[in-house]
Amino acid sequence: MKLAALLVPDLRQVLKEDPDQLRELLDEIHPEDLADLVADLDPEEAAELMARMPAASAAPIFERLEEHEQEEIVGHMAPESVAQIASEMEADDRADLFSALSDDVGDKILEKLQRVDPEAAEEVREIERYPETSAAHLMTTRYVSVSPDETVADALLAVRRLAEQDDEPIYNVYAMGKSERLVGFCALRDLIRATPETRLDDILRTNVISVPPEADQEDVARKMAKYDLNAMPVIDEKGVLLGVITIDDVIDVLAQEQTEDVQKIGGIEPLDVPYFQTSFIDFIKKRGVWLVVLFVEEFFTQTALRYYDPVFEAIKGASYYVPLLISTGGNSGSQSSTLIIRGLAVGEIKFSDWPRIFAREALMGLVLGAFLGILGFARVLMYRDQGVDFAATVALTLVGIVVTGCTVGSMLPLILKRLGVDPATSSTPFIASLVDVLGIIIFVHCAKLVMAKVLAAHAAAALGH
Amino acid sequence: MKLAALLVPDLRQVLKEDPDQLRELLDEIHPEDLADLVADLDPEEAAELMARMPAASAAPIFERLEEHEQEEIVGHMAPESVAQIASEMEADDRADLFSALSDDVGDKILEKLQRVDPEAAEEVREIERYPETSAAHLMTTRYVSVSPDETVADALLAVRRLAEQDDEPIYNVYAMGKSERLVGFCALRDLIRATPETRLDDILRTNVISVPPEADQEDVARKMAKYDLNAMPVIDEKGVLLGVITIDDVIDVLAQEQTEDVQKIGGIEPLDVPYFQTSFIDFIKKRGVWLVVLFVEEFFTQTALRYYDPVFEAIKGASYYVPLLISTGGNSGSQSSTLIIRGLAVGEIKFSDWPRIFAREALMGLVLGAFLGILGFARVLMYRDQGVDFAATVALTLVGIVVTGCTVGSMLPLILKRLGVDPATSSTPFIASLVDVLGIIIFVHCAKLVMAKVLAAHAAAALGH
Numbered sequence: 001m002k003l004a005a006l007l008v009p010d011l012r013q014v015l016k017e018d019p020d021q022l023r024e025l026l027d028e029i030h031p032e033d034l035a036d037l038v039a040d041l042d043p044e045e046a047a048e049l050m051a052r053m054p055a056a057s058a059a060p061i062f063e064r065l066e067e068h069e070q071e072e073i074v075g076h077m078a079p080e081s082v083a084q085i086a087s088e089m090e091a092d093d094r095a096d097l098f099s100a101l102s103d104d105v106g107d108k109i110l111e112k113l114q115r116v117d118p119e120a121a122e123e124v125r126e127i128e129r130y131p132e133t134s135a136a137h138l139m140t141t142r143y144v145s146v147s148p149d150e151t152v153a154d155a156l157l158a159v160r161r162l163a164e165q166d167d168e169p170i171y172n173v174y175a176m177g178k179s180e181r182l183v184g185f186c187a188l189r190d191l192i193r194a195t196p197e198t199r200l201d202d203i204l205r206t207n208v209i210s211v212p213p214e215a216d217q218e219d220v221a222r223k224m225a226k227y228d229l230n231a232m233p234v235i236d237e238k239g240v241l242l243g244v245i246t247i248d249d250v251i252d253v254l255a256q257e258q259t260e261d262v263q264k265i266g267g268i269e270p271l272d273v274p275y276f277q278t279s280f281i282d283f284i285k286k287r288g289v290w291l292v293v294l295f296v297e298e299f300f301t302q303t304a305l306r307y308y309d310p311v312f313e314a315i316k317g318a319s320y321y322v323p324l325l326i327s328t329g330g331n332s333g334s335q336s337s338t339l340i341i342r343g344l345a346v347g348e349i350k351f352s353d354w355p356r357i358f359a360r361e362a363l364m365g366l367v368l369g370a371f372l373g374i375l376g377f378a379r380v381l382m383y384r385d386q387g388v389d390f391a392a393t394v395a396l397t398l399v400g401i402v403v404t405g406c407t408v409g410s411m412l413p414l415i416l417k418r419l420g421v422d423p424a425t426s427s428t429p430f431i432a433s434l435v436d437v438l439g440i441i442i443f444v445h446c447a448k449l450v451m452a453k454v455l456a457a458h459a460a461a462a463l464g465h
Numbered sequence: 466m467k468l469a470a471l472l473v474p475d476l477r478q479v480l481k482e483d484p485d486q487l488r489e490l491l492d493e494i495h496p497e498d499l500a501d502l503v504a505d506l507d508p509e510e511a512a513e514l515m516a517r518m519p520a521a522s523a524a525p526i527f528e529r530l531e532e533h534e535q536e537e538i539v540g541h542m543a544p545e546s547v548a549q550i551a552s553e554m555e556a557d558d559r560a561d562l563f564s565a566l567s568d569d570v571g572d573k574i575l576e577k578l579q580r581v582d583p584e585a586a587e588e589v590r591e592i593e594r595y596p597e598t599s600a601a602h603l604m605t606t607r608y609v610s611v612s613p614d615e616t617v618a619d620a621l622l623a624v625r626r627l628a629e630q631d632d633e634p635i636y637n638v639y640a641m642g643k644s645e646r647l648v649g650f651c652a653l654r655d656l657i658r659a660t661p662e663t664r665l666d667d668i669l670r671t672n673v674i675s676v677p678p679e680a681d682q683e684d685v686a687r688k689m690a691k692y693d694l695n696a697m698p699v700i701d702e703k704g705v706l707l708g709v710i711t712i713d714d715v716i717d718v719l720a721q722e723q724t725e726d727v728q729k730i731g732g733i734e735p736l737d738v739p740y741f742q743t744s745f746i747d748f749i750k751k752r753g754v755w756l757v758v759l760f761v762e763e764f765f766t767q768t769a770l771r772y773y774d775p776v777f778e779a780i781k782g783a784s785y786y787v788p789l790l791i792s793t794g795g796n797s798g799s800q801s802s803t804l805i806i807r808g809l810a811v812g813e814i815k816f817s818d819w820p821r822i823f824a825r826e827a828l829m830g831l832v833l834g835a836f837l838g839i840l841g842f843a844r845v846l847m848y849r850d851q852g853v854d855f856a857a858t859v860a861l862t863l864v865g866i867v868v869t870g871c872t873v874g875s876m877l878p879l880i881l882k883r884l885g886v887d888p889a890t891s892s893t894p895f896i897a898s899l900v901d902v903l904g905i906i907i908f909v910h911c912a913k914l915v916m917a918k919v920l921a922a923h924a925a926a927a928l929g930h
Contacts (some may be wrong), residue, residue: 032693163654251719338727338731
């Protein structure tokens with residue numbers, strides 16, 4: 001970021017005075033840093049810069065821009081220039097670019113691309129058949145394919161040819177049998193290790209871990225992480241190799257999915273773009289929806305308190321303990337839901353574990369609740385105006401509330417998962433609000449149990465009144 | 466996981482009847498699946514299996530076990546066997562194994578390792594000088610090093626030699642100048658692309674992105690993700706290459722750091738092990754600490770309500786709105802803190818952005834609060850027993866509370882970051898509890914402002930009484 005900030009003024013000047021010098025200036029900088037730099041320019045300037053650079057140099061920068069940045073910059077470029085750059089992009093990034101563009105802009109550019117690079121245009125259409133979060137959108141179609149009856153020397157030659165064409169990382173060569181079916185692969189290291197005349201089918205790894213093109217990107221990422229794979233072939237139902245997903249794309253997916261999970265847990269609709277790039281209106285919508293849902297959910301606390309008015313009338317000061325008690329339920333519920341949501345996300349927990357989890361959380365609630373109950377008991381007695389019976393009510397309520405928090409907080413994400421809803425939707429604030437209402441009901445019933453006499457006396461007095 | 470469940474009974478039988486067949490049985494299975502399988506055995510059985518396998522086959526399985534599993538299994542093995550296996554492990558995994566063991570067990574095994582493989586023992590001691598979450602603990606010391614005046618053919622020979630020795634991924638060869646200082650590197654693809662007689666310094670990439678051994682693992686991971694690197698050299702202050710971090714280790718780091726962040730946001734001390742492997746006592750401790758902190762924090766709601774008793778006495782039913790109002794503040798605070806915590810974690814937000822964030826969040830709180838205020842106003846008037854003045858109080862309170870939630874929720878993580886504390890510590894429940902207390906104060910002051918006459922009349926009546 002510092003580099004970009006330093007260079008932006010220089011870049012502006014060069015753009016104005018001697019645009020041809022640009023190439024020299026930019027040659028030494030990593031495309032990632034160049035992308036930071038381009039993102040810091042105004043869209044018009046960025047568009048001019050992109051159009052002036054050779055398409056092969058502009059492509060790796062363009063690939064690294066955020067989708068909304070791509071969209072803005074494309075808006076200031078001629079469709080021909082964009083098509084030229086798109087032709088030089090990796091297949092997966094190219095498809096992502098078209099997903100980022102509005103349909104009419106995308107169609108115009110795709111038309112131009114059809115003329116510049118018909119194969120690339122065909123690939124875009126092919127990939128766009130699958131959902132944007134699928135394996136198809138992550139894969140590159142530039143990989144080294146060989147025949148199993150070729151030799152190591154042939155394979156190395158094929159690697160060399162692809163390496164000369166572009167900068168896509170190469171980890172493996174893929175061996176295709178009849179009708180393009182994948183039969184196995186060799187890592188580059190296998191090729192270097194073997195003698196040049198070795199036949200590939202002697203050293204081929206045939207135990208291939210692959211995914212179908214419609215596989216969800218998060219599942220692909222977890223599978224690659226689990227098996228320490230740096231490349232994963234994408235294969236259709238006939239076993240034909242469609243493309244290869246490399247590890248660098250998967251890391252971005254993991255980060256993105258994690259951000260979404262965290263935001264859901266925090267009670268916001270996931271943002272697609274970074275904090276400062278999210279528009280004010282988008283924030284209002286994405287936060288407002290949940291705030292209203294939770295606000296309406298929380299109405300029931302007032303309804304419940306109003307309904308139990310006689311109890312709170314009878315026990316002077318009881319209502320002042322309500323926030324303390326119900327928020328403790330919410331806190332224990334948040335803890336449980338966080339544990340289960342994360343356990344589900346990383347695959348440590350399955351729905352069928354629910355009886356074990358239920359038993360464990362209930363017991364944990366009992367122990368934690370008992371401990372807090374003792375604290376609460378002591379706290380009430382610190383004030384002279386409350387008796388032992390009210391202190392006991394508070395203690396009992398805490399046990400009940402923490403057990404409820406732990407069980408509701410742990411079961412709700414599992415139920416959502418079972419229903420096919422993302423468990424992260426049962427966010428911390430959602431659980432907290434739900435447990436708030438239950439907490440009031442528990443409080444009142446504990447009071448009725450422990451302080452039956454006080455309540456009866458108050459009711460009698462009210463009647464006599 | 467299914468595979469493991471299927472195989473465990475077979476494995477037990479083979480272990481009992483014909484242990485020598487083991488090798489054959491296990492040859493075809495990916496070490497990752499074998500690790501799942503071993504984790505499902507009792508520690509005694511797992512220890513027997515590990516001891517019976519050749520050390521070179523046991524090492525890749527052992528590396529993949531969780532730390533607590535390693536510790537349990539090592540407890541049932543002879544220190545000599547463990548040292549043999551450790552000698553075959555990657556340097557980073559070997560160091561992690563010793564971190565997982567208690568000091569006395571670790572020392573015993575290190576002593577044996579000193580005899581089996583003095584170099585490996587030295588490496589363990591070297592790596593253990595750095596914190597467990599540092600780059601030093603991620604790096605492998607098995608990499609290909611060459612001299613810049615060698616040729617591509619020499620480098621390929623060096624790659625072949627390492628590839629024959631072990632299964633560590635090889636992405637680059639590293640060129641060392643005088644006194645082992647790193648001068649550049651070539652990717653395998655560069656070597657394959659060049660002619661064998663090319664001198665390395667003609668094709669060397671000298672623009673090396675590296676980290677020092679004490680760098681935090683999360684920073685290493687983010688840097689590798691940003692620059693799409695599959696390997697990152699670790700270099701000391703003199704420029705000497707100490708080791709190489711490969712992308713597969715970094716993915717595990719990202720997942721682990723993410724779990725810790727999520728758990729902190731949910732108000733739990735991070736667990737080191739999966740849900741079901743965490744002991745009951747550990748859970749009680751890690752959850753209990755935060756529940757008590759939040760419980761004590763929440764005491765102040767009761768203190769505040771008690772303090773403002775005259776106000777709640779004067780406005781019948783007002784206290785029933787307290788949970789609704791304060792939880793709304795907590796919810797907006799949770800949203801803001803989640804956004805900022807995540808933004809800080811992925812590097813989108815810096816401390817110096819605080820004035821911009823403050824202004825933005827305050828404005829957002831104003832808009833969201835005004836909207837909820839209208840809803841709240843309508844809600845109060847649904848009941849006949851409350852007047853327009855109380856409805857206005859509720860509406861005004863909502864504006865004040867949501868602005869407070871947004872600003873406190875966004876500023877607290879930034880302040881923690883500035884103080885060097887992990888911002889994720891300002892978890893959702895912590896913010897919520899803090900804003901709860903502020904919410905009561907805001908509510909009372911809004912009431913005093915809007916309903917001054919009602920309060921004065923009530924006070925006068927009380928005096929007259």
